[in-house]
Amino acid sequence: MENLSNILTSPHFYSAAFMLLLVMALKAGIGQFVTQQPLAFFNFYCQRLADKVNKPSNSARQQNISGLIAIIVTLVPLLIILWLFEAFIEVYWLWNALLLYLALGSFGLTKTSKTVARELVANNNYQAKQKVAPFLLRSTEQLSPLGISKACIETQVLRSSQLLVCVGFYYLVFGPLAALTFRLLLEMHYAWNIKRRRFIYFGAAINHIVKLLQWLPSRLFSLVLLLGTVGQNTLLYWRLIRGKFFQTDNGILLHVLALGLAVKLSGVALYDGDKVRKTSFNDSARQPQATDIIHASKRINYALYLLTLMVLLLAIISYTAAS
Numbered sequence: 001m002e003n004l005s006n007i008l009t010s011p012h013f014y015s016a017a018f019m020l021l022l023v024m025a026l027k028a029g030i031g032q033f034v035t036q037q038p039l040a041f042f043n044f045y046c047q048r049l050a051d052k053v054n055k056p057s058n059s060a061r062q063q064n065i066s067g068l069i070a071i072i073v074t075l076v077p078l079l080i081i082l083w084l085f086e087a088f089i090e091v092y093w094l095w096n097a098l099l100l101y102l103a104l105g106s107f108g109l110t111k112t113s114k115t116v117a118r119e120l121v122a123n124n125n126y127q128a129k130q131k132v133a134p135f136l137l138r139s140t141e142q143l144s145p146l147g148i149s150k151a152c153i154e155t156q157v158l159r160s161s162q163l164l165v166c167v168g169f170y171y172l173v174f175g176p177l178a179a180l181t182f183r184l185l186l187e188m189h190y191a192w193n194i195k196r197r198r199f200i201y202f203g204a205a206i207n208h209i210v211k212l213l214q215w216l217p218s219r220l221f222s223l224v225l226l227l228g229t230v231g232q233n234t235l236l237y238w239r240l241i242r243g244k245f246f247q248t249d250n251g252i253l254l255h256v257l258a259l260g261l262a263v264k265l266s267g268v269a270l271y272d273g274d275k276v277r278k279t280s281f282n283d284s285a286r287q288p289q290a291t292d293i294i295h296a297s298k299r300i301n302y303a304l305y306l307l308t309l310m311v312l313l314l315a316i317i318s319y320t321a322a323s
Contacts, residue, residue, distance in 0.1 A: 014322065016172055017315035019093065021308065023100045024168075028107040038102050039187055046191035049074065054202040063201035067192065071206055075184060082177060099176035103183040105163020109135065109156055110297045116152050120145050120290035135159065137193050139270040149288040153296040154265055157257050158250055160300050161218045162186055165307065169217035172311070185210055195271045211248045218250055224303045225256045232260065251279055258282035260299055261292050
């Protein structure tokens with residue numbers, strides 16, 4: 001309790017919390033006009049690096065080692081440069097804001113999801129696929145309207161957890177450089193995802209690292225999503241998902257959302273033409289439809305608003321206690 005009191009009364013905490021809220025508001029506003037992500041080039045670099053060093057002719061062990069070395073060679077020089085450059089910064093809060101802005105993901109996914117839902121309702125399946133494809137790792141060419149709806153719902157909750165909740169968590173706890181480090185690791189994870197056959201061994205190291213780093217913040221987000229089911233069968237839902245709480249994957253997020261929407265999520269998906277069978281959630285429910293994309297967006301946004309309100313309240317408490 002004493003450690004918690006020290007954290008809450010620390011000037012660092014309330015200044016970091018207010019900075020997080022301001023940068024989130026700024027990014028949300030800019031995201032309405034600018035869709036290009038500032039770290040898109042880094043993702044492109046990771047893909048080209050894999051093309052150079054990830055040789056299919058290598059053994060599984062060699063590919064594992066290559067993937068680990070690729071993480072170190074990519075990340076360590078960047079962090080050293082940023083750490084050294086920080087010593088020359090006069091306006092420290094502006095530097096922190098810039099790092100946090102780069103680390104946070106886009107707030108435009110909700111707008112894209114609504115567009116996808118409208119296209120599906122209008123039977124414009126091709127346009128719906130084109131809109132959602134940049135956010136997906138899976139192949140979209142053969143997706144049915146049902147598959148598009150399911151993929152759109154899943155990517156909303158996963159990316160909201162990873163790019164917003166996890167980044168915000170590491171910023172508040174460890175600072176802007178930690179938040180940017182997590183985001184860079186996440187971009188490597190997207191580029192070298194083990195669901196794609198060529199990265200099964202090469203991407204194993206980054207897959208384990210990201211799973212461990214996102215475990216705690218994603219569990220906090222799942223609990224807030226569970227609060228959104230109050231008035232339904234919240235206690236029953238908790239009993240159904242609690243077995244996944246201590247697992248390292250993101251199944252708990254998909255399960256909570258599937259129960260709240262009363263739909264079936266996850267299952268079989270195509271990655272580079274290869275069929276991958278994943279655990280399905282809420283099997284006895286119906287398949288998702290276009291309208292469920294909108295309902296999912298509302299639930300996810302309500303959870304994000306509630307987390308934002310919690311951060312604001314903690315910032316106010318911290319500021320009052322410190323004063």
